[in-house]
Amino acid sequence: xxxxxxxxxxxxxxxxxxxxKPLIFLDSAASSQKPAAVLEAMDAAYRTCYANVHRxxxxxxxxxxxxxxxxxxxxxxxINAAAREEVxxxxxATESINLVAYAWGRKALGPGDRILxxxxxHHSNIVPxxxxxxxxxxxxxxxxxxxxxxxxxxxxxxxxxxxxxxMAFTLMSNVLGTITPxxxxxxxxxxxGATVLVDxxxxxxxxxxxxxxxxxxxxxxxxxxxxxxxxIGVLYGRRALLEAMPPFLGGGDMIRRVELxxxxxxxxxxxxxxxxxxxxxxxxxxxxxxxxxxxxxxxxAAHERDTARYAMERLSAxxxxxxxxxxxxxxxxxIAFTFRAIHPHDLAHLLDTEGIAVRAGHHCxxxxxxxxxxxxxxxASFYVYNTRADADRLAEGLEHxxxxxxxxx
Amino acid sequence: xxxxxxxxxxxxxxxRPRHRGSLEAPLAxxxxxxxxxxxxxxxxxxxxxxxxxxxxxxxxxxxLSMAAASMLAEHVQGRPLSDVRALxxxxxxxxxxxxxxxxRVKCALLPLRALQAALEELEDR
Numbered sequence: 001x002x003x004x005x006x007x008x009x010x011x012x013x014x015x016x017x018x019x020x021k022p023l024i025f026l027d028s029a030a031s032s033q034k035p036a037a038v039l040e041a042m043d044a045a046y047r048t049c050y051a052n053v054h055r056x057x058x059x060x061x062x063x064x065x066x067x068x069x070x071x072x073x074x075x076x077x078x079i080n081a082a083a084r085e086e087v088x089x090x091x092x093a094t095e096s097i098n099l100v101a102y103a104w105g106r107k108a109l110g111p112g113d114r115i116l117x118x119x120x121x122h123h124s125n126i127v128p129x130x131x132x133x134x135x136x137x138x139x140x141x142x143x144x145x146x147x148x149x150x151x152x153x154x155x156x157x158x159x160x161x162x163x164x165x166x167m168a169f170t171l172m173s174n175v176l177g178t179i180t181p182x183x184x185x186x187x188x189x190x191x192x193g194a195t196v197l198v199d200x201x202x203x204x205x206x207x208x209x210x211x212x213x214x215x216x217x218x219x220x221x222x223x224x225x226x227x228x229x230x231x232i233g234v235l236y237g238r239r240a241l242l243e244a245m246p247p248f249l250g251g252g253d254m255i256r257r258v259e260l261x262x263x264x265x266x267x268x269x270x271x272x273x274x275x276x277x278x279x280x281x282x283x284x285x286x287x288x289x290x291x292x293x294x295x296x297x298x299x300x301a302a303h304e305r306d307t308a309r310y311a312m313e314r315l316s317a318x319x320x321x322x323x324x325x326x327x328x329x330x331x332x333x334x335i336a337f338t339f340r341a342i343h344p345h346d347l348a349h350l351l352d353t354e355g356i357a358v359r360a361g362h363h364c365x366x367x368x369x370x371x372x373x374x375x376x377x378x379x380a381s382f383y384v385y386n387t388r389a390d391a392d393r394l395a396e397g398l399e400h401x402x403x404x405x406x407x408x409x
Numbered sequence: 410x411x412x413x414x415x416x417x418x419x420x421x422x423x424x425r426p427r428h429r430g431s432l433e434a435p436l437a438x439x440x441x442x443x444x445x446x447x448x449x450x451x452x453x454x455x456x457x458x459x460x461x462x463x464x465x466x467x468x469x470x471x472x473l474s475m476a477a478a479s480m481l482a483e484h485v486q487g488r489p490l491s492d493v494r495a496l497x498x499x500x501x502x503x504x505x506x507x508x509x510x511x512x513r514v515k516c517a518l519l520p521l522r523a524l525q526a527a528l529e530e531l532e533d534r
Binding site: 343344349350360369375404 | 413414415423424445446447448470471472473513516
């Protein structure tokens, strides 16, 4: 079991106060806080070994390049990719998915083809496919969810046939917390010849992920949700697919040779990394991977399951509180709920005055909220640095809000 | 520290909204959504012989948007159209006596946007 109290000391921001109260940060599903190890690695990079990468012949640039590319090796090992060439640095998970839609989808899809997503996707795993469908004439369909907030796997057989060229789904819902049976879905989608993209934005920071065991063709995730900085994300792609794809963005670093009217592309992974990359962010991501590895992804997942189970017990005991999504044993540390008739914006605002940071709204999953018959929910999300005490503070905060609003709501 | 906007006066307007409901024979109706939370506000407007405003609101939303709608509807009753047209975002915050961050300010201004949409419709008439 993780020692969350000791882990808290690794995160400088957690000793800050907000609204004159100790900060209880419960919005890591939106973006996680950063441990000192990441901040220090990035600070040291700017202070002692910063220069542009892949260009300079001087020692400083070579050193920066080495650190940046070492980060790629760390990510490669972290997700157990077969080769570093399969790990593309992007801006974030959203850009990773858009890269696939643009560079793979426009060639691979045509009229009559189908894209299969699910009803629990984040907008970033819906809108790129809408754009792609509009452009190629392909049809976008959705695997439905159950009322309990899990994928209706028995509907998969009806929806999966050889017309489905792409299946795109999340490893963990950012609203329901649902952990999807990803390896099974990948296997069934592959059986009809579909290419499979897994949205790992929520899953990768919280669960051990092995892309070879998972079998997916693409995996997208962001550094900022896994203790790393903003501005850098990852696209894992199977080498054969990446090699067949045209570039995403054109510019420096992604080319081998440029003439006035044509160019040839650099090798993988740089073919997809045009322009000066987020160098120091890459180094920060590498430090975040080191940090998560030190704690152990199995231990992190177990800690979050335990904290979420406890939080669900505490919250469910409050009259008028309704949690959306499956039971604790089938979810990660994301708990979205409604509380009496209190509007999520009012609730989040009032909790903030108690020092408790939660998210309110549709959490970039409007179709999912429509399916649930809700406009908005309030979401508390837990990470390595959250404790049972945070769940207690949340439950007390909710009681306080209920008391304060009295009969008004 | 910014004082909480959830004071008695705001809660009172939320609990006992003024001028909520529909308006008989409205001249214009403005409707607006806050896509972030699905809130909706509708404001119906009528003018009497000397261009004075009668307004009623309806909708669903958070305490701030609903209290703002009630306070705005109360504020504009019987006022000359020209005064109502001149209302600014700051006027609403002054009316509510609140200070709000960039996200919550949208909630408070939703009713004014609905009213402005109604006034635009009046102009097009």
